[in-house]
Amino acid sequence: xxxxxxxGSAGATIVIASGGLDSTTLIYHLLAHGSRxxxxxxxxxxxxxxxLDCARQVAEILQVPHQVVDLRAVGVLLSGSxxxxxxxxxxxGHYTDESMRATVVPNRNALMLDVxxxxxxxxxxxxxxxxxxxGDHAIYxxxxxxxxxxxxxxxxxxxxxxxxxxxxxxxPFLLQSKADIVRLDATYEVPFERxxxxxxxxxxxxxxxxxxxxxxxxxxxxxxxxxTSYEAA
Amino acid sequence: xxxxxxxGSAGATIVIASGGLDSTTLIYHLLAHGSRxxxxxxxxxxxxxxxLDCARQVAEILQVPHQVVDLRAVGVLLSGSxxxxxxxxxxxGHYTDESMRATVVPNRNALMLDVxxxxxxxxxxxxxxxxxxxGDHAIYxxxxxxxxxxxxxxxxxxxxxxxxxxxxxxxPFLLQSKADIVRLDATYEVPFERxxxxxxxxxxxxxxxxxxxxxxxxxxxxxxxxxTSYEAA
Numbered sequence: 001x002x003x004x005x006x007x008g009s010a011g012a013t014i015v016i017a018s019g020g021l022d023s024t025t026l027i028y029h030l031l032a033h034g035s036r037x038x039x040x041x042x043x044x045x046x047x048x049x050x051x052l053d054c055a056r057q058v059a060e061i062l063q064v065p066h067q068v069v070d071l072r073a074v075g076v077l078l079s080g081s082x083x084x085x086x087x088x089x090x091x092x093g094h095y096t097d098e099s100m101r102a103t104v105v106p107n108r109n110a111l112m113l114d115v116x117x118x119x120x121x122x123x124x125x126x127x128x129x130x131x132x133x134x135g136d137h138a139i140y141x142x143x144x145x146x147x148x149x150x151x152x153x154x155x156x157x158x159x160x161x162x163x164x165x166x167x168x169x170x171x172p173f174l175l176q177s178k179a180d181i182v183r184l185d186a187t188y189e190v191p192f193e194r195x196x197x198x199x200x201x202x203x204x205x206x207x208x209x210x211x212x213x214x215x216x217x218x219x220x221x222x223x224x225x226x227x228t229s230y231e232a233a
Numbered sequence: 234x235x236x237x238x239x240x241g242s243a244g245a246t247i248v249i250a251s252g253g254l255d256s257t258t259l260i261y262h263l264l265a266h267g268s269r270x271x272x273x274x275x276x277x278x279x280x281x282x283x284x285l286d287c288a289r290q291v292a293e294i295l296q297v298p299h300q301v302v303d304l305r306a307v308g309v310l311l312s313g314s315x316x317x318x319x320x321x322x323x324x325x326g327h328y329t330d331e332s333m334r335a336t337v338v339p340n341r342n343a344l345m346l347d348v349x350x351x352x353x354x355x356x357x358x359x360x361x362x363x364x365x366x367x368g369d370h371a372i373y374x375x376x377x378x379x380x381x382x383x384x385x386x387x388x389x390x391x392x393x394x395x396x397x398x399x400x401x402x403x404x405p406f407l408l409q410s411k412a413d414i415v416r417l418d419a420t421y422e423v424p425f426e427r428x429x430x431x432x433x434x435x436x437x438x439x440x441x442x443x444x445x446x447x448x449x450x451x452x453x454x455x456x457x458x459x460x461t462s463y464e465a466a
Contacts, residue, residue: 070306077302077352106354110391111347114340119310121339142391150390154383158343158375 009123011164012036014116015130017066019054021195021215022131022173025181027058028188029172030129038125039066042112044105045075045084048201057194069115081105083199090199092208100139100210103199109142110151113169117155126164133173133181135214145174178218185224193227207232242298242356244397245269247349248363250299252287254428254448255364255406258414260291261421262405263362271358272299275345277338278308278317281434290427302348314338316432323432325441333372333443336432342375343384346402350388359397366406366414368447378407411451418457426460440465
């Protein structure tokens with residue numbers, strides 16, 4: 001399934017779907033609130049490519065259009081991040097650790113959002129949404145509220161006269177914690193076992209990298225059973 | 234030649250080089266003002282692909298690094314523009330004509346600038362520059378001063394803590410006319426005959442599409458001999 005020039009996209013919301021816990025819950029959240037969604041994932045050469053399969057599976061479960069955009073030609077220019085460069089080790093630890101800087105992919109959200117905005121113009125979509133949340137703020141500057149505000153202003157000016165009326169870039173979880181997101185499962189029954197977080201991208205979640213640490217903590221704090229199979233107990 | 238992780242890029246300026254008259258003059262302008270430049274061109278499936286060859290030739294003449302980034306996977310999603318879609322006719326006329334809306338590629342400048350900003354972070358470049366000018370304002374919303382201001386704010390927030398000190402997205406010709414740009418030739422001796430404007434991308438410039446019309450006018454207004462060979466007299 002592809003979105004392309006599908007006229008049924010008019011008024012729909014393009015969701016940046018990484019295949020992770022946050023964006024997958026976001027899809028369920030938007031559907032529950034009456035949005036029609038189109039999923040867009042990005043292949044930027046991330047070593048944890050399993051997340052793309054997870055996004056595909058969720059699209060199939062929900063029977064919603066899904067498109068994987070090939071940005072590998074850009075990804076190869078961004079060596080130096082542990083997420084795209086085999087020579088950089090994925091750090092263990094917590095998002096608040098200085099070592100987590102190695103997991104930043106420069107300008108990633110702006111790039112993905114700008115592709116989605118371009119497609120939104122072409123297909124008359126009413127919104128673009130992504131799963132940034134409060135836990136991301138410590139390390140990822142492009143997940144902070146001030147970025148979302150500035151990006152909206154820039155995107156609207158860049159496409160003034162061409163965007164659907166009322167168009168907006170949405171980040172509904174922007175001020176929530178990952179535990180808050182996990183708690184939404186009680187309402188939406190999100191298939192968390194089909195979501196992928198681990199930056200190491202092995203057969204199972206490693207359980208110790210930054211995003212595994214954050215994932216485990218979220219389930220613990222939320223008091224919800226974690227269906228994830230981790231390498232490290 | 235490629236930029237990649239060339240440490241010599243630290244402090245350099247990445248110039249979005251379309252192969253057209255404006256961005257080519259911009260390269261000479263920046264070099265004349267002491268900048269070290271890296272050229273970045275984009276293949277987004279534009280039908281006037283000859284412009285990419287022009288960018289390559291200028292890079293060779295100047296012996297500066299040049300990189301063509303393949304964004305065709307994004308371009309195919311943006312059907313509906315006369316610049317990427319064979320089924321949409323390239324309109325004749327002037328930039329101020331309503332028909333010129335067909336030549337807009339949605340969000341193109343934000344996308345190209347985003348890639349350049351990401352590479353600037355990775356390679357420690359000090360600036361990104363592009364050739365937007367006053368004549369573009371009428372039709373291309375992503376060439377207006379308000380966009381450049383908003384994009385700068387967004388890009389800095391998206392990459393706070395990772396950008397080179399004093400980093401900026403520059404558009405030195407933003408308030409100048411295309412005739413003003415042509416007049417710079419007296420100082421820089423830009424090889425205008427190696428630049429490409431025509432949206433039709435034939436063997437010669439058509440002479441009647443929006444950008445050919447604007448190119449011809451610029452030389453006439455500047456009172457400088459136009460070295461371009463046009464199909465239509």
